[in-house]
Amino acid sequence: MTVKTIQILATSDIHGYIMPTTFRNDRNEALGLAKLATIIEEKRREMPTVLIDNGDFIQGSPMTFFHQKFQAHEPNPLIQVANELQYDAIIFGNHEFNYGLQTLQAVIQQSHFPWLAANIVTEDGKPFTKPYIIKEIEGVRLAILGVTTHFVTKWEEPLHIQGLHFEDAFSSASYWAKWIRANEQIDVLILCYHGGFERDINTGELLETEDGENQGYRMSTEIEEIDIIISGHQHREIHTTIMGKSIVQPGAKGGCIASIEIAIEIDDQNNRQSISHTPSLLYCTDHTKPHTTVCQLISPTYEKTEAWLDETIGTIQGDLQIENPFLARVQEHPYIEFINHIQMAVSGASISCTALFHDERGGLKQAVTMRDIVTNYIYANTLKVLRLSGQDIFLALEQSASYFTVEAGQLKVAESFLIPKAQPYNYDMWEGIDYSFDISKPIGKRVTKLMYKGAAINLEEEFDVVMSSYRATGAGNFDFLRNRPVVKEIQIDMTELIADYILKHPSIQATCNHNWQVTF
The missing domain is CATH 3.60.21.10 (Metallo-dependent phosphatases)
Known part of the structure; x- marks a missing residue:
């Protein structure tokens, strides 16, 4: 044998x-x-x-x-x-x-x-x-x-x-x-x-x-x-x-x-x-x-x-660097606000959502290079503007709020976002609205504040919201977004949009309006 x-x-x-x-x-x-x-x-x-x-x-x-x-x-x-x-x-x-x-x-x-x-x-x-x-x-x-x-x-x-x-x-x-x-x-x-x-x-x-x-x-x-x-x-x-x-x-x-x-x-x-x-x-x-x-x-x-990645294309006044990705999802970070502002600027939409795609340190240094951009925005996304109801926005926020759980008095990432693989890219943060999460409440009832231009959002009213082409498909358990009307598509890669924005605004002021909060 x-x-x-x-x-x-x-x-x-x-x-x-x-x-x-x-x-x-x-x-x-x-x-x-x-x-x-x-x-x-x-x-x-x-x-x-x-x-x-x-x-x-x-x-x-x-x-x-x-x-x-x-x-x-x-x-x-x-x-x-x-x-x-x-x-x-x-x-x-x-x-x-x-x-x-x-x-x-x-x-x-x-x-x-x-x-x-x-x-x-x-x-x-x-x-x-x-x-x-x-x-x-x-x-x-x-x-x-x-x-x-x-x-x-x-x-x-x-x-x-x-x-x-x-x-x-x-x-x-x-x-x-x-x-x-x-x-x-x-x-x-x-x-x-x-x-x-x-x-x-x-x-x-x-x-x-x-x-x-x-x-x-x-x-x-x-x-x-x-x-x-x-x-x-x-x-x-x-x-x-x-x-x-x-x-x-x-x-x-x-x-x-x-x-x-x-x-x-x-x-x-x-x-x-x-x-x-x-x-x-x-x-x-x-x-x-x-x-x-x-x-x-x-x-x-x-x-x-390597040479292209190290070309400086603009400068940051303030701090857009992320040292703690988890904290950046609990307390709004200037980098997240910056990305949302770019999406709103290029699309004309008054509301935007985006995600922090990985769990590593990142953000933009004071001298911004292409390396900074492509190593932070790691996916080949374009942008879409969807027409959403206030109820759609509420459901999207509740889905993102399910990213968190509380264990032994500590705020942590829910197991469903870690197993079978980590999904930090499926937690969205919004600009153009004011909202709050209370993670001590049951899933589905965690949005405790939702306002637009100083007033509570009417769940039946419609809003134009810009987001990644990935999220606009309903991916990441946002199924209710899948068939919503598409108002506008921007067929330019997001990394290119970021680079073009910085080239047009070579001195960027870091800002953070803290329009959302997470409590537990």
Whole structure:
């Protein structure tokens, strides 16, 4: 009896992070595809390997923003790296569509590997790209099936996905898994799902609204034909088994890579007796050396990005730096007011809401650079003005108030905003109205003051409110916003709007009117 071993290596949610830096200050962080490339090279020496990316690959870092803004006509640097690393397949993430179909089609054409999309079809019902591929390695036939969360339609600008239909990810995965088993002679079926888990993996407890954004638990427990699930989207780090299936999710920004080692037991007559698989995560460290060839490939774009990020475009009079992100969500911070003021200025709306997207120190230094802007406003949002009723505003505020809870006399972030992933970007702060939260009250009854121009808001009156294109879709449990009338759309990336505003107002005075309070 002999045992053959092969391995699946999988990245996910790289978000354009190649070099080991988040573009703030440190240039040797434990992240980035350049470091993972070193691990990939080492693992390939050990045994035959299939390399897959699970989506959200081409968008999300300052470097991808720079490339798209200033050199989109040149070959995509992320794809150059992926080609060098000889990926076997990539799955579409929801952020692959942020730059529109023209950019995405160019990316697909530049790729030396297939992009898989079993649940994305064109208007005539044909697959957008291949649903799956078959890879044979060491005599073992692997089917690699790709599906993407169908919530893309809720988040993405319609123009960016015009002509495409996103079918239910679970239904598509189930259909194609059965079809592959019935029509292909395979040994292992790998589902690559750019989506996460709606339930606790260990207990099955529902963790979020069962609306279909994440269906990984259901796929794991109900689709018998699948052997391995590579998941993503939630930026979690998972390696476990569910009902005999190997389950992995390799975080974000290249902090780790998933490995599924497959062992094939063969008898003396060369007959296959069994196949088993074991999931694990392999982590970058400060000591992992970035891959030399990858660094050389990315260097021209990376160095231009670094230089561009350090160009000063304006100055701040006062303080727009955030030392404590949690406190900035409890007591209004001048940076938040500044972003809301920009949204109101460029849209003409008298009410605005925005979020602080991450839990790290940030804000703008006195000498403002592009680095400050793109490392604070980290998403490719545009703006929309919606016509909302006073009741809509009240409901939106109540949803944001659910961000907090009180434990042992201390104000804390509610578990629903931390598990299965942190969601600081789903807590909005408003300008143009005056309001108060009392977190000691039950959820749904926490808004204790809501005023507009000095008078209590009439819940039946209508108001024009500017917000991110993401929030305007109703994402983040703001479902009631989804079908509200769109008064205006501003199809310019928010980072560009911020930069343009500062260029027009090169000396910014930090202000804070404290129009809202949180008590408990």
